[in-house]
Amino acid sequence: MRLFARSLESSRPTGLTRALLKVADVYVLLRYPQLPCPPRSVMYEGVPSRWVYRRNGLAYLDHLTRMAGLTPNSRLLDVGSGLGRKAWPFIDYFQDGEYVGLEPRREAVDWCTQNLTSRDKRLRFEHIDVKNGYYTPGNSAEAGGFSLPAPDMSFDIVMANSVFTHMLPRDVGHYLAEFQRVLMPGGIAFCTFFLNPEEVKEKEELIAPPRYDFPHQRDGYRVQHADCDEHVVNYEETDVHSMHRQAGLFIAEIHWGSWRGGSTFTDFQDIVISRKRGSPQFHD
Numbered sequence: 001m002r003l004f005a006r007s008l009e010s011s012r013p014t015g016l017t018r019a020l021l022k023v024a025d026v027y028v029l030l031r032y033p034q035l036p037c038p039p040r041s042v043m044y045e046g047v048p049s050r051w052v053y054r055r056n057g058l059a060y061l062d063h064l065t066r067m068a069g070l071t072p073n074s075r076l077l078d079v080g081s082g083l084g085r086k087a088w089p090f091i092d093y094f095q096d097g098e099y100v101g102l103e104p105r106r107e108a109v110d111w112c113t114q115n116l117t118s119r120d121k122r123l124r125f126e127h128i129d130v131k132n133g134y135y136t137p138g139n140s141a142e143a144g145g146f147s148l149p150a151p152d153m154s155f156d157i158v159m160a161n162s163v164f165t166h167m168l169p170r171d172v173g174h175y176l177a178e179f180q181r182v183l184m185p186g187g188i189a190f191c192t193f194f195l196n197p198e199e200v201k202e203k204e205e206l207i208a209p210p211r212y213d214f215p216h217q218r219d220g221y222r223v224q225h226a227d228c229d230e231h232v233v234n235y236e237e238t239d240v241h242s243m244h245r246q247a248g249l250f251i252a253e254i255h256w257g258s259w260r261g262g263s264t265f266t267d268f269q270d271i272v273i274s275r276k277r278g279s280p281q282f283h284d
Ligand SMILES: C[S@@+](CC[C@H](N)C(=O)[O-])C[C@H]1O[C@@H](n2cnc3c(N)ncnc32)[C@H](O)[C@@H]1O
Pocket: 045, 046, 079, 080, 081, 082, 083, 084, 085, 086, 102, 103, 104, 105, 108, 130, 131, 132, 135, 136, 143, 160, 161, 162, 163, 166, 167
């Protein structure tokens, strides 16, 4: 079932997968008619599909609960919230907690506000006028100097899913420092990357070719597409460890993704869980 799900969510679907996805989308439409879901024509992240939108949201709700200790009382900041794929499962979820999504694409913020905030006021979305070479080249602010619109120590969890896979090292380092600033002591950063592991698992069984091979070497990172570095970016695990350390975050766990084609994985991208030193109960 996981393999089947993985092939349906592949960002490079074959003709057969596309046909199966159409069937899966009709199933989701009939079975979950209340699911808020953007029209396929405006979905710009991964494969445009109702089935993927639903499954991706549920998978990350589970990851956040297990890996970041998310509860209905958590304050959660989602940086690069897109079209709310990770946000919709939080409708009617929070008690004392809340969700804030920050996103540089205005039409995505508008869709989320109209379709998610309208159903639950504890989910809020804010436009940030920050530049990204792939998603928002016309925006104003450089990511490397951008202050997130959030007070110091105001969130328990900050997440950036499929965002650092589109950002360059200086900008990622700056964002991690911002995450450290807005997190409570002991708070968790939940970020995804495409990483090259420090220790290659030589005996790991490959069940598929890697989704990306990152043929272009740059200074401190690799990219898939020569014409736009921020389209898809790849980092060395050691560099990501140092970026976190310099920002005052300490990596607790890495959950490897399926993108390399290995047989053991948690999700498509590599999930990096880090912690800000200190805890709400025991300050150090
Ligand atoms: C692949 S989408 C992922 C969206 C969402 N996190 C998800 O998992 O469905 C990447 C998102 O990151 C946003 N983004 C790119 N650069 C950003 C930046 N510097 N700060 C915040 N968001 C950014 C893009 O506009 C886009 O919506």
